[in-house]
Amino acid sequence: PLSLLKDPSLLKTDALINGQWVAGSSRFVVTDPATGAHLADVANLGAADAEAAINAANAAWPAWRNKTAKERSIILRKWFDLIMANQDDLGRIMTAEQGKPLAEAKGEVAYGASFVEWFAEEAKRVNGETLPQFDNNRRLLVLRQPIGVCAAITPWNFPIAMITRKVAPALAAGCTVVIKPAELTPLTALAAAELAIRAGIPAGVLNMVTADADNSIAVGKAICASDIVRHISFTGSTEVGRILMAQSAPTVKKMSLELGGNAPFIVFDDADIDSAVEGAFASKYRNAGQTCVCSNRLYVQAGVYDEFVAKFAAKVKTAKVGNGFDDGVNQGPLIEEAALQKVQRHVDDAVAKGGRVVAGGKRLPGLFYEPTVVADASADMLCAREETFGPFAPVFKFETEAEAIFAANNTEFGLASYFYSRDVGRIWRVSEALEYGMVGVNVGILATEHVPFGGVKQSGLGREGSHHGIDDYVEIKYVCVGDI
Numbered sequence: 001p002l003s004l005l006k007d008p009s010l011l012k013t014d015a016l017i018n019g020q021w022v023a024g025s026s027r028f029v030v031t032d033p034a035t036g037a038h039l040a041d042v043a044n045l046g047a048a049d050a051e052a053a054i055n056a057a058n059a060a061w062p063a064w065r066n067k068t069a070k071e072r073s074i075i076l077r078k079w080f081d082l083i084m085a086n087q088d089d090l091g092r093i094m095t096a097e098q099g100k101p102l103a104e105a106k107g108e109v110a111y112g113a114s115f116v117e118w119f120a121e122e123a124k125r126v127n128g129e130t131l132p133q134f135d136n137n138r139r140l141l142v143l144r145q146p147i148g149v150c151a152a153i154t155p156w157n158f159p160i161a162m163i164t165r166k167v168a169p170a171l172a173a174g175c176t177v178v179i180k181p182a183e184l185t186p187l188t189a190l191a192a193a194e195l196a197i198r199a200g201i202p203a204g205v206l207n208m209v210t211a212d213a214d215n216s217i218a219v220g221k222a223i224c225a226s227d228i229v230r231h232i233s234f235t236g237s238t239e240v241g242r243i244l245m246a247q248s249a250p251t252v253k254k255m256s257l258e259l260g261g262n263a264p265f266i267v268f269d270d271a272d273i274d275s276a277v278e279g280a281f282a283s284k285y286r287n288a289g290q291t292c293v294c295s296n297r298l299y300v301q302a303g304v305y306d307e308f309v310a311k312f313a314a315k316v317k318t319a320k321v322g323n324g325f326d327d328g329v330n331q332g333p334l335i336e337e338a339a340l341q342k343v344q345r346h347v348d349d350a351v352a353k354g355g356r357v358v359a360g361g362k363r364l365p366g367l368f369y370e371p372t373v374v375a376d377a378s379a380d381m382l383c384a385r386e387e388t389f390g391p392f393a394p395v396f397k398f399e400t401e402a403e404a405i406f407a408a409n410n411t412e413f414g415l416a417s418y419f420y421s422r423d424v425g426r427i428w429r430v431s432e433a434l435e436y437g438m439v440g441v442n443v444g445i446l447a448t449e450h451v452p453f454g455g456v457k458q459s460g461l462g463r464e465g466s467h468h469g470i471d472d473y474v475e476i477k478y479v480c481v482g483d484i
C-alpha cells in the first residue's frame with residue numbers, strides 16, 4: 001500500500017533532531033497489522049539521543065519564543081495547509097501501520113490538522129491582563145509566557161492527532177518540543193514532521209525521537225530526568241501515566257495527562273432508541289473500539305432494554321471487518337496480539353458470569369475480532385471495571401436513574417460519558433451528576449478542535465484543544481510596577 005503514495009518522499013524512517021534526519025545505531029521494524037507485512041525499519045534511538053534532542057530544543061527556544069505571535073501563526077498555518085494537501089498520503093501511511101479503515105484515517109488527518117489550524121489562530125490570542133492597583137503608585141500586570149522545552153509522548157491509536165493536539169499549542173505559545181511517537185505508528189508521525197520542516201518550522205523547534213518499546217522506556221526516563229524539559233504531555237495508559245508522573249517528581253515538571261477511560265453509555269426509557277443505537281455503534285466501534293473515549297459499558301433502562309439489545313445487535317452484525325484499504329470495511333484489525341487477548345479475556349469472563357452473546361464473540365484469522373455484543377452484563381465482570389479497548393460492548397440493565405448514575409461513576413476513571421434521554425430535566429441532572437470530563441447527550445461522538453478534551457479522576461490532568469488548550473504551555477507571571 002505504501003508504494004501508492006503520491007509523494008514517496010513523505011515516507012521517512014529516520015528520527016529528527018535539530019533539523020537533521022538521524023539514522024541511529026539500530027533500527028526497529030514497523031508492520032501492517034492487517035497483513036503482518038513488513039513496512040519499514042525505523043531509527044531506534046536511546047537516552048543519549050533524547051538528550052541531544054532536548055538540547056537542540058533548548059537552543060532553538062529563544063529565537064522561536066522571540067518571534068511574534070503572528071510569525072509563529074503563519075508558520076503553523078502553513079503546516080496545516082501542507083497536512084491537508086497531503087491528506088491522502090498521510091491517510092494511506094496511517095492505515096498501513098495502524099489498521100484503521102482508510103476513510104477513518106483520512107478523517108483523522110483532517111482532525112489532526114484542525115488542531116494546527118486552531119492553534120495557529122489562538123497563537124495571536126495569548127493575552128495577558130492588567131489588574132486594579134492596590135496603591136495608586138503601582139500598576140499590576142499579568143504576563144503569559146511560554147513554559148519552555150516541552151515533551152510529548154504519544155500513543156498509536158491516533159497517530160497524528162495526538163501529536164498535533166500537543167505540539168500545535170506548544171509551538172503557538174512559543175515553546176519548542178521533543179516528541180516520542182508510539183513505536184507501532186512512527187511513520188505517520190515522521191511524515192507529519194517532514195511537513196513541519198517544509199512549512200518552515202526552524203531546526204530544533206520540533207524534534208522527533210523514534211524508539212522501540214524498550215528504548216521508549218529509556219527515552220522516557222531521560223525526558224523525565226531532564227531539568228531542561230519543563231512540561232510533559234502524555235496520552236496513553238493510566239499505568240504509564242503514573243510512571244511518568246512519579247519519574248517527573250524530582251524535577252517538579254508540569255504535566256498534561258490524557259489516560260485511560262471506562263466510558264459509560266446510558267440509554268434511558270425516554271430515549272430515541274434508533275438514535276441511541278446509532279450513537280452507541282459510532283461510540284463503541286470507531287477505530288475497532290481502540291479509543292479512550294469509546295463507550296466501554298452500555299447501561300440500558302429496563303423498559304427499553306430488550307428493544308435496544310435487539311436493534312443494537314442487528315446493527316453490529318452489519319459491520320464489515322477487514323483490511324482497512326478494502327472498500328466498505330468499517331472494522332479494521334486490532335493493533336497487536338495482546339489487544340486481541342484482552343478482548344477475548346473480557347468476552348470469556350462475561351460469558352462465564354452469565355453474559356449472553358448476541359453478536360460476534362470470536363476471533364477471526366490474523367489480528368481481527370468480530371464486533372461483539374454481550375447482553376445481561378453484571379457489575380462483577382471484568383468489563384465493568386477495565387477498559388476493553390476493543391470491539392466488545394457489554395450491555396447492563398438498570399431500573400432507576402440513581403442506579404445508573406451510581407454504576408456510571410463507580411470507577412477510578414472519568415474521561416468520556418454518554419447518555420440518551422429526551423427529558424430536559426434529566427438531561428441537566430445527569431450531565432451534572434456524571435463525574436467525567438466530557439458528557440455526550442444524545443450523541444456518540446463529541447471531540448473536535450475547539451472544545452476542551454480531557455478527564456477527571458485517574459483519567460488525567462489538563463485539557464487539550466479549545467482556548468483552554470494553550471494554558472498548559474504558558475506560565476503566568478505577575479509584574480508589579482512601582483514609582484508610577
Ligand code: ADP
Nearest residue numbers: 153154155181182183216217220235236237240
Ligand atoms: P497504549 O496502551 O496506548 O499502548 P502506552 O501507555 O503503553 O499506551 O503507550 C503510549 C506511549 O507511551 C507510547 O509512545 C509508548 O512508547 C510510551 N511508553 C510506554 N511505556 C513508557 C515508559 N515507561 N516511559 C515512557 N514512555 C513509555
